[in-house]
Amino acid sequence: MINFTFSGSVDSALTDERKNQLTQIHENLYNKTGKGSDFLGWLDWPSTVQPEFLERIEKTAASIRVKADVLVVIGIGGSYLGAKAVLSALSPYFEQGKKQTEVLFAGHQVSGEYLKQLLAYIEDKEVVVNVISKSGKTTEPALAFRFLKKFMEARYGEDAASRIIVTTDEEKGALLNLAKDNGYERFVVPDDVGGRYSVFTAVGLLPIAAAGFSIERLLAGAKDAEETYKGVDFEKNPAIRYAAVRHHLYTEGFTNEVSAIFEPKLSFVQEWWKQLFGESEGKEGKGIFPASVVFTTDLHSMGQYIQDGKRNLFETFLLVKEADEDMTVFEADEDGDELNYMAGITLQEFNHVAYRGTSEAHLSGGVPQLSLSIEKLDEFQLGHLLYFYMLTCAYSAYLLDINPFDQPGVEDYKNNIFKLLNKPGY
Numbered sequence: 001m002i003n004f005t006f007s008g009s010v011d012s013a014l015t016d017e018r019k020n021q022l023t024q025i026h027e028n029l030y031n032k033t034g035k036g037s038d039f040l041g042w043l044d045w046p047s048t049v050q051p052e053f054l055e056r057i058e059k060t061a062a063s064i065r066v067k068a069d070v071l072v073v074i075g076i077g078g079s080y081l082g083a084k085a086v087l088s089a090l091s092p093y094f095e096q097g098k099k100q101t102e103v104l105f106a107g108h109q110v111s112g113e114y115l116k117q118l119l120a121y122i123e124d125k126e127v128v129v130n131v132i133s134k135s136g137k138t139t140e141p142a143l144a145f146r147f148l149k150k151f152m153e154a155r156y157g158e159d160a161a162s163r164i165i166v167t168t169d170e171e172k173g174a175l176l177n178l179a180k181d182n183g184y185e186r187f188v189v190p191d192d193v194g195g196r197y198s199v200f201t202a203v204g205l206l207p208i209a210a211a212g213f214s215i216e217r218l219l220a221g222a223k224d225a226e227e228t229y230k231g232v233d234f235e236k237n238p239a240i241r242y243a244a245v246r247h248h249l250y251t252e253g254f255t256n257e258v259s260a261i262f263e264p265k266l267s268f269v270q271e272w273w274k275q276l277f278g279e280s281e282g283k284e285g286k287g288i289f290p291a292s293v294v295f296t297t298d299l300h301s302m303g304q305y306i307q308d309g310k311r312n313l314f315e316t317f318l319l320v321k322e323a324d325e326d327m328t329v330f331e332a333d334e335d336g337d338e339l340n341y342m343a344g345i346t347l348q349e350f351n352h353v354a355y356r357g358t359s360e361a362h363l364s365g366g367v368p369q370l371s372l373s374i375e376k377l378d379e380f381q382l383g384h385l386l387y388f389y390m391l392t393c394a395y396s397a398y399l400l401d402i403n404p405f406d407q408p409g410v411e412d413y414k415n416n417i418f419k420l421l422n423k424p425g426y
């Protein structure tokens with residue numbers, strides 16, 4: 001269960017009017033009658049996912065682990081951030097290279113330098129590629145795949161096809177055609193699940209399983225969240241309470257939410273969260289702008305703005321109660337660095353003190369304080385957290401009377417790029 005706290009009164013966010021609104025939203029969500037309800041496949045996905053599908057993912061992941069030193073995952077946005085978030089949160093800081101299969105990403109930006117160095121890095125390694133694009137036509141991953149496909153064909157000849165796995169729409173898209181023409185193994189992104197809600201489908205599960213993490217536990221955590229947060233319990237449901245408080249603050253002029261963490265491994269959960277909330281809510285001239293900081297690092301940079309800058313921010317801490325590993329400050333013979341007063345304190349305890357000190361300071365500076373905590377960083381807790389965020393996001397966007405599941409605004413810049421590049425038809 002996510003523990004949610006707010007420095008103000010949650011009751012003042014849960015007025016009778018807002019409770020009625022949330023009750024209606026809840027009905028629309030679960031009866032699939034709200035805006036964009038064609039894209040609610042993620043809502044009961046954890047409890048309805050088919051065992052045969054999971055077996056297939058596990059089998060493919062096992063074969064990737066046998067034949068590949070490196071799995072290159074090509075994708076952008078929702079086709080990359082879910083797997084990246086989970087892998088970053090669960091992997092040790094310094095041993096990724098020692099894993100049976102290292103997972104690397106491509107196509108999430110367009111850096112010639114990155115791609116060239118990636119190709120050089122995998123030159124003498126055994127490689128499998130998983131290219132992921134729901135639409136099958138996104139430029140960045142398509143470009144990266146053009147280079148990786150050539151690399152794989154030069155390296156493996158006819159066997160290249162057995163080392164390329166495509167995750168895309170079941171019926172349409174250039175990537176699907178490529179997969180069919182070349183006989184690549186295929187996984188489907190369900191029609192009713194948008195990219196940023198797809199972490200529990202093959203999009204996230206295959207790379208996560210290939211890296212050796214338990215997708216069974218990840219889905220068990222998501223299922224636990226699905227079941228726990230199903231009801232409209234205004235006192236107990238943190239997804240509803242968090243959405244109500246965010247909306248209340250938004251109507252009071254706090255239009256920016258800053259996610260703050262003390263465990264840097266969660267920084268890609270923040271990136272995933274930014275896409276989820278930014279693309280879901282930022283429409284029709286409305287929406288809370290999602291931003292993120294990593295503490296205590298950013299207390300020495302962005303901390304100044306948060307404490308003293310324009311007062312349109314609220315801060316939401318994402319906290320992890322237990323650390324797997326920790327260190328205790330020891331008593332030094334000579335107290336040259338003047339730190340002996342901290343002897344006996346663990347670094348996790350230091351961060352907890354830093355959290356309290358920071359939160360009190362920012363509150364007194366006029367920044368409303370929210371917190372979400374999970375017990376520890378493991379597959380179960382992460383599955384639970386990511387599902388919780390998706391549900392909260394749906395409630396939040398509906399409170400703004402916005403369709404949480406489309407992203408019409410991303411087309412404009414794309415059209416401009418295509419025009420500038422003289423793409424046929426633009």
Ligand SMILES: O=P(O)(O)OC[C@H]1O[C@](O)(CO)[C@@H](O)[C@@H]1O
Pocket residue numbers: 076077078079132133134135136137138141195196279407410
């Ligand atoms: O999976 P696709 O279709 O390549 O899209 C990748 C990302 O691009 C977007 O469509 C935005 O351009 C996101 O919504 C999506 O997650």
